[in-house]
Amino acid sequence: MDVTHRYALAVELERGLDDNEVAMHRRCDNPLCVNTGDGDAFAAHVVLASAAENMADRPLRITKHCS
Ligand SMILES: [Zn+2]
DSSP: HHHHHHHHHHHHTSOOOOTTTTEEOOOOOOOOOOOOOGOOTTTEEEEEHHHHHHHHGGGGGGGOOOO
16 A cells, blocks of 8 residues: 555645545656645645546556656
């Protein structure tokens, strides 16, 4: 499980994530990236999503690592 991303999002949201919520990597597939946008959801690479949303998004994701 993606503990690092869940933790980064929990810090950003100032609450824990529910079991059915996932930290979805949206703009890049860099496993080390924990860019939650710092209050700017549009700029975030890691966003809150449901497990279903995460699966639906997967084929659309650009396989590209941010620097
Ligand atoms: Zn990134």
